[in-house]
Amino acid sequence: xxxxxxxxxxxxxxxxxxxxxxxxxxxxxxxxxxxxxxxxxxxxxxxxxxxxxxxxxxxxxxxxxxxxxxxxxxxxxxxxxxx
Amino acid sequence: xxxxxxxxxxxxxxxxxxxxxxxxxxxxxxxxxxxxxxxxxxxxxxxxxxxxxxxxxxxxxxxxxxxxxxxxxxxxxxxxxxxxxxxxxxxxxxxxxxxxxxxxxxxxxxxxxxxxxxxxxxxxxxxxxxxxxxxxxxxxxxxxxxxxxxxxxxxxxxxxxxxxxxxxxxxxxxxxxxxxxxxxxxxxxxxxxxxxxxxxxxxxxxxxxxxxxxxxxxxxxxxxxxxxxxxxxxxxxxxxxxxxxxxxxxxxxxxxxxxxxxxxxxxxxxxxxxxxxxxxxxxxxxxxxxxxxxxxxxxxxxxxxxxxxxxxxxxxxxxxxxxxxxxxxxxxxxxxxxxxxxxxxxxxxxxxxxxxxxxxxxxxxxxxxxxxxxxxxxxxxxxxxxxxxxxxxxxxxxxxxxxxxxxxxxxxxxxxxxxxxxxxxxxxxxxxxxxxxxxxxxxxxxxxxxxxxxxxxxxxxxxxxxxxxxxxxxxxxxxxxxxxxxxxxxxxxxxxxxxxxxxxxxxxxxxxxxxxxxxxxxxxxxxxxxxxxxxxxxxxxxxxxxxxxxxxxxxxxxxxxxx
Numbered sequence: 192x193x194x195x196x197x198x199x200x201x202x203x204x205x206x207x208x209x210x211x212x213x214x215x216x217x218x219x220x221x222x223x224x225x226x227x228x229x230x231x232x233x234x235x236x237x238x239x240x241x242x243x244x245x246x247x248x249x250x251x252x253x254x255x256x257x258x259x260x261x262x263x264x265x266x267x268x269x270x271x272x273x274x
Numbered sequence: 275x276x277x278x279x280x281x282x283x284x285x286x287x288x289x290x291x292x293x294x295x296x297x298x299x300x301x302x303x304x305x306x307x308x309x310x311x312x313x314x315x316x317x318x319x320x321x322x323x324x325x326x327x328x329x330x331x332x333x334x335x336x337x338x339x340x341x342x343x344x345x346x347x348x349x350x351x352x353x354x355x356x357x358x359x360x361x362x363x364x365x366x367x368x369x370x371x372x373x374x375x376x377x378x379x380x381x382x383x384x385x386x387x388x389x390x391x392x393x394x395x396x397x398x399x400x401x402x403x404x405x406x407x408x409x410x411x412x413x414x415x416x417x418x419x420x421x422x423x424x425x426x427x428x429x430x431x432x433x434x435x436x437x438x439x440x441x442x443x444x445x446x447x448x449x450x451x452x453x454x455x456x457x458x459x460x461x462x463x464x465x466x467x468x469x470x471x472x473x474x475x476x477x478x479x480x481x482x483x484x485x486x487x488x489x490x491x492x493x494x495x496x497x498x499x500x501x502x503x504x505x506x507x508x509x510x511x512x513x514x515x516x517x518x519x520x521x522x523x524x525x526x527x528x529x530x531x532x533x534x535x536x537x538x539x540x541x542x543x544x545x546x547x548x549x550x551x552x553x554x555x556x557x558x559x560x561x562x563x564x565x566x567x568x569x570x571x572x573x574x575x576x577x578x579x580x581x582x583x584x585x586x587x588x589x590x591x592x593x594x595x596x597x598x599x600x601x602x603x604x605x606x607x608x609x610x611x612x613x614x615x616x617x618x619x620x621x622x623x624x625x626x627x628x629x630x631x632x633x634x635x636x637x638x639x640x641x642x643x644x645x646x647x648x649x650x651x652x653x654x655x656x657x658x659x660x661x662x663x664x665x666x667x668x669x670x671x672x673x674x675x676x677x678x679x680x681x682x683x684x685x686x687x688x689x690x691x692x693x694x695x696x697x698x699x700x701x702x703x704x705x706x707x708x709x710x711x712x713x714x715x716x717x718x719x720x721x722x723x724x725x726x727x728x729x730x731x732x733x734x735x736x737x738x739x740x741x742x743x744x745x746x747x748x749x750x751x752x753x754x755x756x757x758x759x760x761x762x763x764x765x766x767x768x769x770x771x772x773x774x775x776x777x778x779x780x781x782x783x784x785x786x787x788x789x790x791x792x793x794x795x796x797x798x799x800x801x802x803x804x805x806x807x808x809x810x811x812x813x814x815x816x817x818x819x820x821x822x823x824x825x826x827x828x829x830x831x832x833x834x835x836x837x
Contacts (some may be wrong), residue, residue, distance in 0.1 A: 244652075246652060247739070250652070252738045254528065254656075259532075261528050265759070266753070267755060269755055271758075273413075
């Protein structure tokens with residue numbers, strides 16, 4: 192199966208870092224938009240500058256950290272139910 | 275009248291005839307049936323119905339309204355896409371069962387009474403378990419058994435609810451019931467099982483990933499969406515559903531993060547998406563109900579697309595475990611692209627389908643002042659991008675290169691994925707086409723600059739969180755494992771309890787037997803002693819004594835007679 196040694200753009204870690212930095216720039220620009228555009232929302236507190244950005248970031252970090260704790264509780268060997 | 279040849283009959287008939295059609299022609303035959311059904315649906319108008327009488331029950335096997343039509347359209351589209359996707363399958367059982375299953379689900383959403391609903395309900399259970407068993411493995415067989423037990427339990431609850439309603443109202447008509455209505459709790463439990471309510475959800479994660487590459491795609495479309503339809507019909511505006519749906523949207527995503535089997539990850543994300551729909555039904559507003567139906571419509575397409583891409587990976591790479599995969603974009607670039615379209619759709623990126631559907635439910639929750647639930651749903655929205663939108667394409671097609679070099683998916687699979695992807699983008703770009711078939715008129719406007727910016731902020735920063743956790747090594751690695759969920763109660767605790775109870779009963783039984791045999795022994799010995807020479811029964815008595823006792827008895831009788 193292992194045959195082609197063709198180099199892909201994503202194989203270079205430097206390019207992945209470029210993508211990563213690019214994503215940060217996009218994120219920062221989106222938050223900056225909040226200061227230009229009055230973002231009307233159904234809920235008042237959601238109109239805070241960068242609310243969705245902060246919420247999304249912390250939601251995902253806490254999701255992953257909580258899932259790591261959950262894994263310690265519920266993880267069993269792969270053949271658990273077959274034994 | 276076109277209503278007299280229901281779409282359900284077309285699909286079920288095609289499914290039953292399929293094994294008789296030559297294998298070469300069967301794919302085309304099965305792909306044509308949903309198109310005919312779609313043509314039939316296009317000729318129906320809300321308000322039409324087909325009535326019948328059976329054993330004195332007034333039945334309505336077909337009732338057409340906007341709610342059933344919306345589900346009917348998407349079921350027909352899904353079963354067409356599934357037929358294309360499974361075009362290469364040469365066995366008869368799975369595609370035939372899949373078509374009967376689709377037809378049964380179609381029949382159920384047009385059922386005007388609970389008896390008809392029950393019949394189709396059970397038919398979906400039986401046909402779908404055949405789709406699971408078609409995998410042919412021991413694991414699939416056992417998962418199928420657990421699956422059918424749960425599905426039939428749902429059917430029994432539905433039958434019970436129907437009986438209670440009939441006893442109370444003298445009618446089997448299937449309309450809004452409400453929890454307080456006759457049989458309401460039974461019906462809610464029946465529908466709740468199909469919707470995979472929390473603690474009733476494990477049949478889904480257990481069974482769906484055990485079906486074949488094509489089978490799982492079929493399964494993902496119908497059963498749970500039938501549950502959502504039944505809830506929307508029977509329990510609109512039921513407050514408890516807002517809570518149940520919120521819990522459903524939130525809790526499976528933690529499991530999705532640590533699950534290794536990528537099709538099982540998608541099964542968890544089905545729970546999460548159905549949670550949004552259940553909230554929409556619970557809110558019961560026109561916006562909420564429209565949102566629930568629209569999101570169910572969109573979900574069938576994007577979830578089908580995601581399962582299709584994972585099915586293609588399973589077919590070509592031989593596994594869908596995160597631990598085995600990575601770097602497949604090099605071998606399967608088209609499948610990877612379609613997977614990303616599905617991922618963007620489920621994550622509600624602007625221009626992709628869920629952007630215009632899930633947001634209706636969120637807007638309705640905010641409008642109704644459900645701030646806490648709204649925050650949890652927003653958390654779940656970020657989470658779904660994280661576990662389905664990023665994790666699925668990332669671990670399958672990118673991450674570290676697993677070294678697997680395989681062929682691109684078969685052409686028929688690519689065509690099905692392309693069509694599904696086109697529909698996802700189509701609904702995203704022009705949601706008004708979908709809004710036109712919803713139960714209520716839509717005034718909601720998804721493309722405001724505020725909504726676009728807010729959603730992009732949420733998603734870009736969720737992606738950044740993933741990237742940061744990956745680059746710092748905090749993100750939990752994919753591991754081969756079983757993660758205990760509620761099914762542990764009936765796969766481990768239950769059987770262990772039964773075994774323990776069995777042992778206890780065995781001990782008790784042995785003790786009783788010992789006691790009984792000892793008692794019988796003593797009784798027999800006493801009898802033998804009584805009958806032995808000189809014993810109580812063997813003595814001889816004088817005739818005079820007997821005559822005296824007779825006289826005493828007669829005197830006593832006489833006295834009793836006088837008083």
